[in-house]
Amino acid sequence: MSWTIVVGVKQVPDADEVGIDPDTGRLDRASAPAVMNGPDREALEAAFRIRDQVGGEVIAMSMGPPNAKTVLKEAVAMGCDDAVLISDRAFGGSDTWPTSLTLARAAEALEADVVICGEETTDSSTGQVPPGIAAHNGWAQLTYAEAVDARPEEDRLAARRDVEGGHELVAADLPVVVAAAYGEFDPRPAPLHRKIYGENDFEPTVWDAEDLEIKDEVGLEVSPTSVGGMETVDPVERKGEVVDEIDDLADSIEEVVA
């Protein structure tokens, strides 16, 4: 028994480098380099754990511009067996609906038994793509999975899910889409030779919209999301006061509380 485990990874602006301009208080995204979405590293770790259990292949997929190859090379450096970039100008402006359709078709083409994604991306935080992939393909889904357990003899994957007030253990028939809960799968370090290979010598396969036969089903036109408007909220003016004596501090607190 060996499974094909497909992991969705995305290139996002480095959250550590998206600084806040100390003078204006605004976000400064432009200077942030593109890196792999943090939760996706954990999705990779979850995939490697399943591969450790049942054997098989872990294949990374990403939908993005040509320079998103970097995160796929990194995924191979971390331990993926192969990677595919889905890239086409036609994808421009796609919201989560066509995005999850695209990834669903790619997962189908890869004959995935399991698809694993991070629970959300740090640049848009919708969390809609993993359930979207499951919905488009009519596959089972295990969202907010804190732990995974492969049951190859039953053709099922079990997951411990984080739910309000505790957790539940759910087993789903393959193929299944998993959203890995962030913070639960500490990524293992990349092996040395694999890191050299992934970063330098590996080149991902590239598919376009035509390859997946979805050219007319993607892009801005077919994206149902519309932005109603944006509002910037001014920070609330807060009163600051320095007191020298503890008693004065107590007085100030009393004043406010009273």
Next chain:
Amino acid sequence: MSPELESDTVADPNYDDEFDAIVVGAGLAGSAAALTMANRGLDVLLIERGSSPGAKNVFGGVLYTPTIRELTDFDDAPVERYVAERRFSMLSKDDETAVSLRPGEWHEKPHNDSYTVLRGDFDEWFAEQAAEEGATLLNSTTVTGLIREDGRIAGVETDRPDGTIRAPYVVLAEGGNSLVSEGANLKQTETRENVAVGVKEVLEFPQRDEVIEDRFRLTDEAGVSYHYFGEGAVGDAFGGGFIYTNEDTVSIGVAYRIEDAAAHDQSPEETLNAFKSHPAVAPLVRNARTVEYSAKTIPEGGAESIPDLVHDGAAIVGDAAGLVLNNGVHLEGTNMAVESGYHAGNAIARAADKGRVGADALQAYPESLEESFVVKNLEHYQWMMNAVEEDRDLLFEDLPRAFADAGTEYFRMDRQPKESHAKNAKSAVLSAVGGWTGAAKLALRYRKVVT
């Protein structure tokens, strides 16, 4: 029809003996070695423990670039400012006596090959130059040891799983805290008297633009290098302080013997804060915000502390080889790092052409380093560290005070004739140095600083 994956993926990559050389550390020495070897057609693996080259590197702030300019398209290099003024300043507790040099020639390219740089930017760029020549840069990987085979060094061990890799040559460019070289018995751990601690802050001035230009009298890309000595700079310790101007920031720091940091109950942070508060320094950095704080150890053993530079299958370069010059007037290390990396790279390329890996085949590296300014300068100033150590109270405390007193006396405005002021000034200095005889002895002892 379903699309398919291209099938040339390697299932189990192995790079043992795929590279001609491994360089440990992508600082200036390591990247210079990698660039030199890549230029000569060698396959080089450059291993860096930081998330990018320069992320872990600290130095004061001025880079001397004659060799880098030869090796790269230096016009593209991310330098901050060229050094247009060098100022040497003696600080007693409250006084400053300074000498400043602003030669017109330094405004002309190549600006005396002296630039302020920030290592995070510069080292990344320099390593990229090596990568563009074909070297393979591997970040976030720490070399933890060396592999030996039949007595010779045959590769490195890293902190990664499946973490050993073999190659015929290893260049150790791991910096002053050279745990790999020491762990492999390629060099002795440096004694505490021969190691300095440097701490540095990078400051920005958020209130308005052009603070740096105004305070340091600068236009365009000109910058300054200020050096400070005396008890106002580092208290009782043996060392000094510095201020360098970057494009939008200022680097300010102190460097002094680690022994003094340990023995004199003088933490580097406190020493730096005291220096920043000195009446002659504080106005230069007022209303600044600290954007970076860093510290490092500096090998200052001089020529006597240089270990055997070549071993069977390995060479040691840069700070790891103790190639740092600090004689007060000259503070150099990164230029020597580049020079040593360059000579080591050349020697390895020559040995590789002949298919030889023994230390004798790499002997061209120490030989050309001996012939270069690196060892010549280190040997020339070896005597000085010892002399200065002997005279430290005089040089760092009594003299700065005496010069300040002399200046105060000489220019005193009162109703006495100038002649009596000059006499008082002279006696302030003479009493500090032990009369005319003492002055003559001092002059003789230190004449080689400038000759």
